[in-house]
Amino acid sequence: MKTYKFKVNATGYTVNVKSHEDNIINLEVNGTSYDVELKQDKKTTKTPTLVRAASKRPAEPLKVNPKSNKTKIVAPIPGIVLSLDVKVGDTLKIGDRMLVLEAMKMENNIVCEKAGTITAINVSIGQQVLQDEVMIELG
CATH class of the missing domain: 2.40.50.100 (RNA polymerase II/Efflux pump adaptor protein, barrel-sandwich hybrid domain)
Structure with a gap:
């Protein structure tokens, strides 16, 4: 999935993130595989969905009175x-x-x-x- 390089106390680590499902991450550090659990759920941002309410009154067609002079x-x-x-x-x-x-x-x-x-x-x-x-x- 993704590869990261870290340096901790002058020691280099290559971390490959293999999978991420819910709050469990499977990763490999310098060739050793680990399953890591996140303390918090990953927050996902959602785009709000706008829902328009139906019109209260039906569409009115143009009314022409045939008997009217104007x-x-x-x-x-x-x-x-x-x-x-x-x-x-x-x-x-x-x-x-x-x-x-x-x-x-x-x-x-x-x-x-x-x-x-x-x-x-x-x-x-x-x-x-x-x-x-x-x-x-x-x-």
């Missing part, structure tokens, strides 16, 4: 607005991309889930948004 597009997660693909007055249909939101080093396309006309844009490129912050309003 629809608010909110940020699904905190992030930074990378690009705006629409402007006030644009008419959109379902599936049209409105903006790109960067969150956790990933680009997320925010698409239109209800057809309508853009009445207000509350964000700008490079702006940081929080979760559930209103970004775009459709009329």
Whole structure:
């Protein structure tokens, strides 16, 4: 396993550690084999394991009220607005991309889930948004 050289009172010793199980070490000193017991257990450091508790509430999908005249597009997660693909007055249909939101080093396309006309844009490129912050309003 490992070899050590010691000098005690001008006498040299070569120590070969052959095995180490629990607190018993088998070693060889200048050709003679010995079993040595440690007085203390060898302390091992453990990296703590982080355990995240499950969320108390289930994930809520973006809800669009089909009967409502106004629809608010909110940020699904905190992030930074990378690009705006629409402007006030644009008419959109379902599936049209409105903006790109960067969150956790990933680009997320925010698409239109209800057809309508853009009445207000509350964000700008490079702006940081929080979760559930209103970004775009459709009329």
